[in-house]
Amino acid sequence: MSDTAVSLRRKIASAGELESVVRTMKAMAASSIGQYENAVRALDDYYRTVQLGLVACLSQNEPRALRQVKQNEAGATGVVVFGSDQGLVGQFNEGIVDFVVNTLDMLPGKKTIWAVGERIQSRLADNDLLPGKSFTLPNSISAITPLVGQILTEIESQREKGEITQIYLFHNRPRTGAIYTPVSQRLLPLDDAWRRELAAIRWPTGSLPEVIVDRERTLLALIREYLFVSIFRACAESLASENASRLAAMQRAEKNIDELLEDLNRNFHRLRQTGIDEELFDVIAGYELLSPLPGGGDVVTCKEKN
Numbered sequence: 001m002s003d004t005a006v007s008l009r010r011k012i013a014s015a016g017e018l019e020s021v022v023r024t025m026k027a028m029a030a031s032s033i034g035q036y037e038n039a040v041r042a043l044d045d046y047y048r049t050v051q052l053g054l055v056a057c058l059s060q061n062e063p064r065a066l067r068q069v070k071q072n073e074a075g076a077t078g079v080v081v082f083g084s085d086q087g088l089v090g091q092f093n094e095g096i097v098d099f100v101v102n103t104l105d106m107l108p109g110k111k112t113i114w115a116v117g118e119r120i121q122s123r124l125a126d127n128d129l130l131p132g133k134s135f136t137l138p139n140s141i142s143a144i145t146p147l148v149g150q151i152l153t154e155i156e157s158q159r160e161k162g163e164i165t166q167i168y169l170f171h172n173r174p175r176t177g178a179i180y181t182p183v184s185q186r187l188l189p190l191d192d193a194w195r196r197e198l199a200a201i202r203w204p205t206g207s208l209p210e211v212i213v214d215r216e217r218t219l220l221a222l223i224r225e226y227l228f229v230s231i232f233r234a235c236a237e238s239l240a241s242e243n244a245s246r247l248a249a250m251q252r253a254e255k256n257i258d259e260l261l262e263d264l265n266r267n268f269h270r271l272r273q274t275g276i277d278e279e280l281f282d283v284i285a286g287y288e289l290l291s292p293l294p295g296g297g298d299v300v301t302c303k304e305k306n
Contacts, residue, residue: 008268019257026250029243036240043233050225056209057219076110078164082171082238083120085137092245097123099182148231171234172241180241
């Protein structure tokens with residue numbers, strides 16, 4: 001059935017309302033990206049400072065404090081996956097889940113999954129990765145700190161029970177030239193591989209670092225900051241990537257709506273012009289029918305004269 005003028009008007013109005021919603025969400029996503037990206041840049045500097053502090057503490061023999069935070073080898077692998085609570089983010093959740101599945105296939109042993117975000121939970125369950133613990137995704141920078149505290153409490157609880165051996169973080173990270181890319185980080189254990197990574201960091205000056213206070217207490221404080229800032233940064237990067245993905249999705253939606261409105265308006269004007277043309281043809285036909293015949297003759301009526 002062909003569209004009528006009334007149905008086209010209704011479709012145009014609906015598309016206009018949808019475009020207004022899309023533009024609002026686009027503006028909100030663009031605004032959110034800025035605050036999360038600023039937080040990530042600030043965290044990069046702080047993370048570097050914490051790493052240098054650890055380098056200074058570990059420049060000599062291994063302290064007793066480091067041996068205390070090492071874990072046994074009998075537990076499972078804890079996996080923290082950051083996703084989204086809301087939709088309209090393209091393939092944001094699907095991409096990180098595929099990356100998690102491919103990475104975990106290469107890791108032996110049992111896995112304990114902790115999901116951050118409602119949408120990511122169902123995606124993980126579809127791939128036989130049932131979350132053992134779920135967390136609500138924060139909706140602002142100030143709400144990230146309580147979330148990190150909850151995750152660290154859960155990690156410490158599982159570690160004390162001897163149920164986990166190592167911890168991996170999975171999230172999307174903003175990337176220049178692309179919207180985001182999935183990444184992973186091994187958070188625990190603080191083993192020889194972790195120490196070698198720190199040893200590869202060069203001290204920024206020619207002077208050798210020296211810890212001037214209690215080395216054990218300083219190291220424990222730096223380790224706590226290392227764990228905190230690692231999870232905080234992963235969450236902030238994931239939120240920045242989510243809003244970048246939503247912004248891109250809204251830009252595509254806005255373009256599609258503009259094209260749809262253009263087609264609807266074109267069809268409406270064509271239909272309206274067709275109606276006007278038909279009315280003009282009727283007027284012209286009626287005028288020609290009622291006009292005098294050529295030569296001054298009268299109009300012939302249907303009734304014959306006697």
